[in-house]
Amino acid sequence: MTPAGKRAVLIGAGILALAGAGSFVATNLALKHSISLNSYGNPVGGSFRLMDATTGTMTDKSFAGQWMLVLFGATHCGDDACAPALRTMSAAMDEVDPGKRKMVIIFVSLDPDRDDAERLRQYGEQISPRVVAGTAAPFALADLAKEYHAPVEKMTDPEWDYAMRMSPQFVVMDPQTRYRGTIAANADQPTMTASLRQIMAGDKPSP
Numbered sequence: 001m002t003p004a005g006k007r008a009v010l011i012g013a014g015i016l017a018l019a020g021a022g023s024f025v026a027t028n029l030a031l032k033h034s035i036s037l038n039s040y041g042n043p044v045g046g047s048f049r050l051m052d053a054t055t056g057t058m059t060d061k062s063f064a065g066q067w068m069l070v071l072f073g074a075t076h077c078g079d080d081a082c083a084p085a086l087r088t089m090s091a092a093m094d095e096v097d098p099g100k101r102k103m104v105i106i107f108v109s110l111d112p113d114r115d116d117a118e119r120l121r122q123y124g125e126q127i128s129p130r131v132v133a134g135t136a137a138p139f140a141l142a143d144l145a146k147e148y149h150a151p152v153e154k155m156t157d158p159e160w161d162y163a164m165r166m167s168p169q170f171v172v173m174d175p176q177t178r179y180r181g182t183i184a185a186n187a188d189q190p191t192m193t194a195s196l197r198q199i200m201a202g203d204k205p206s207p
Contacts, residue, residue: 037147042179045070045148045171050108050134053121058134060177067103067200068173069093071185072150074111074164075123078157081166082107083127085185089170090128092192096200100129102175103196108144109135110152110164172199 039046048070052058060068069089073082089105097103107124109115112135115123120133136144145152150167157163169182180202183195 037143039147040177042173042177044179044182045173046177048106048108048144048147049140050136051112051117052132052134053117053124055117058132060173063104063106063132064177065175066101067097067175068106068177069103069170069183070106070108070148070173071167071170072108072110072145072148072152073166074109075115075119076111076157076160076163078153078155078163078165081186085166085170086127086131088187088189089183089185089192090130092189092196093130095193096196103130105131105170107131107133108141108150109133110141110145112136112138112141172196 037047047060049057049059071082071085071089073085075082077083086105086107093103093105094100105128109120115133115135120135124131124133135141142152145167148167148171150171151165153165154162155165166185168186169184171182172180174180181195181199183192183199187195
C-alpha cells in the first residue's frame with residue numbers, strides 16, 4: 001500500500017472511532033442527565049426527554065403536530081401486558097389515522113438497565129412502526145412517570161427474575177402537547193378506536 005493509501009485508511013479508521021465514541025457518549029449523556037420537566041399547565045403529562053432506539057435523544061418537540069399516546073412499561077413487561085396493549089392501540093390508530101401521519105405511540109421503558117437502544121429498536125420493530133420507544137436514567141424516569149401519573153413498580157417474574165408493571169392507561173396528548181384524556185391500556189380494539197375518535201373530536205381537553 002502506498003503512503004497515501006495508508007494515510008487514507010488511518011483517517012477513515014479515526015473517523016469511525018470518533019463516530020462510535022460520539023454514539024457512546026450520546027447514549028450515556030441521555031441516561032445520566034435530564035432536563036427539568038415542564039407540565040405546560042397540564043394536569044397530566046408534559047415535556048419529556050428520552051434516549052431513543054437509535055442512541056440519540058427524543059423530546060416531546062420531536063413529535064410536534066402529532067397526537068402522542070404515552071405508555072409506560074418495559075420490554076420485560078409484567079404479565080406480558082405491554083406488547084398486546086401496544087399492538088391493539090396501533091391497530092386502533094390505523095383505523096383513525098390510516099395515513100399513519102397524525103399519531104404516534106411513545107413507549108417509555110422503566111427498565112434502562114436492560115432496555116438499551118438496540119433492544120428498544122428491535123422491540124418497537126416487532127410490534128408496529130407506530131411505536132417509538134425510549135428510556136432514561138432511573139431518577140429521570142421517576143420524575144417523568146410522576147408527571148404522567150404512571151406507577152413505577154417491579155414485579156417478580158419466574159423467567160426474567162423481575163419485570164416492570166405496565167401503566168394502566170395510555171395518556172393522550174394532542175399536537176400542541178396538551179393533555180386530552182386517557183384510554184385504558186387493557187381495552188379492546190373497538191373501545192380504543194371509539195375513545196380515540198371521541199377524544200380527537202373534542203374541543204376541550206378532558207378533565
